[in-house]
Amino acid sequence: MDNRPHLQNIIDSLSAHVAVLDGHGVIIAVNAAWKNFADDNDSRLPEYGVGINYIELCAPGILDTHGMHGAASPNPVASDFSRQAALGIIAVLMHSSARFQLTYPCHSPTEQRWFLLTVTPLIVDDHRFAIVAHENVTTLKQREESITAALIGTVEAISNIGEVRDPYTAGHQTNVARLAIEIATVLGLSSDSRQAVYLGAQIHDIGKIAIPAEILTRPGRLTDIEMMMMRSHSRVGHDLIAGIPFPWPIASVVLQHHERMDGSGYPDGLQGDQILPESRIVAVADVVDAISSHRPYRPSKGLGAANQELESAMGLRYDAQVVTAYFSDSIQALARQMYDHA
Ligand SMILES: [Fe+2]
Incomplete structure (x- = not known):
């Protein structure tokens, strides 16, 4: 993406945890809040998930059933929320949805937390990306x-x-x-x-x-x-x-x-x-x-x-x-x- 540095400044200014996905669902950029959250929650994702397919991460195997990806077996243990999130991202990337939102629980061992996931399309030079933002809406x-x-x-x-x-x-x-x-x-x-x-x-x-x-x-x-x-x-x-x-x-x-x-x-x-x-x-x-x-x-x-x-x-x-x-x-x-x- 030509404007990546510019985009990085924009997403770093947001309090929501933001990741930018390419047309296949692979994370190509994350913001500072995303990194902080990963650090605070002991995330083991290398490079904060950059380079990883986020849709697969949410619901392994789901891309196969939507013709976006190679073969993989559907994961029966993906939570219903993760699955809905994956389907929402696919819908935004495949032009069938302008925006997707989902409120989901993300409880830690010490506190009850709720997040609002918002997925919006980003179109640059005819290429379609998705911006994935997780906002803490517990209060x-x-x-x-x-x-x-x-x-x-x-x-x-x-x-x-x-x-x-x-x-x-x-x-x-x-x-x-x-x-x-x-x-x-x-x-x-x-x-x-x-x-x-x-x-x-x-x-x-x-x-x-x-x-x-x-x-x-x-x-x-x-x-x-x-x-x-x-x-x-x-x-x-x-x-x-x-x-x-x-x-x-x-x-x-x-x-x-x-x-x-x-x-x-x-x-x-x-x-x-x-x-x-x-x-x-x-x-x-x-x-x-x-x-x-x-x-x-x-x-x-x-x-x-x-x-x-x-x-x-x-x-x-x-x-x-x-x-x-x-x-x-x-x-x-x-x-x-x-x-x-x-
Ligand atoms: Fe009555």
């Missing part, structure tokens, strides 16, 4: 984790407030959350969506705080006005928490947990895709617990009745994929454990 990550923990604790406290006032449904929201998170996991939802499912389920009935206890617990039919009050709980719950800027759509999950796929639900009569996937999951878990649990004013109808309801309205009132996930072996085992003694 940010720890702050993010403590904020997330505080938010989860806040939602659980709100849930407890609702249940202290309405002991008749004590445990209902927790049961729904337990089932719903399992369904979300079987469906392979992202961790953000699973968080929305779990927390939305945990406070889905918080709006019942505004309904007189005698209406909540009275057996038998409700009058039209009482039914209207009862049905207001999803919007009341939504309005109670809508002002909190959660990073997950919890307020929408609360609002939509009585919506049904065929439009027969409330409060807005939404249909199909108008209902969040997270809300569809909570709706199914809610029905299971509502039918299977004992209430002081009526005995449990049993898990069999809950399963029958879901089976008969699968694809109509309830999302077919969600119901299929609910009927998976692992969730059925959990449901039997939760309700068969009920």
Whole structure:
């Protein structure tokens, strides 16, 4: 590279650990921070890795499967993060990605550390290089984790407030959350969506705080006005928490947990895709617990009745994929454990 000395000055000024890779993934330059980190962490790479293929270092054998390199056997022990990093670098070098980022753990024996890997292309005289930068984001990550923990604790406290006032449904929201998170996991939802499912389920009935206890617990039919009050709980719950800027759509999950796929639900009569996937999951878990649990004013109808309801309205009132996930072996085992003694 003609501008190597100039480039060296630039990368040395950065606090991130930077390596420049050629078009095959071989390290051709590293910065001062990279060298310092290697020295501090007793790296045994000769010349700080210069001359070594970084992609191979991350995931030995991976180049072979991407047609960039000679034969080598794939390394089954490369960590998932290393493998993702290798694939990201390949994508940048092969023009299929403009930039790649990955946050990964890099714990030392004495401290928990997190790094952000950023891979960007560098084009010099029609040759494509990649700049690989590792930035220590431990402080940010720890702050993010403590904020997330505080938010989860806040939602659980709100849930407890609702249940202290309405002991008749004590445990209902927790049961729904337990089932719903399992369904979300079987469906392979992202961790953000699973968080929305779990927390939305945990406070889905918080709006019942505004309904007189005698209406909540009275057996038998409700009058039209009482039914209207009862049905207001999803919007009341939504309005109670809508002002909190959660990073997950919890307020929408609360609002939509009585919506049904065929439009027969409330409060807005939404249909199909108008209902969040997270809300569809909570709706199914809610029905299971509502039918299977004992209430002081009526005995449990049993898990069999809950399963029958879901089976008969699968694809109509309830999302077919969600119901299929609910009927998976692992969730059925959990449901039997939760309700068969009920
Ligand atoms: Fe509800």
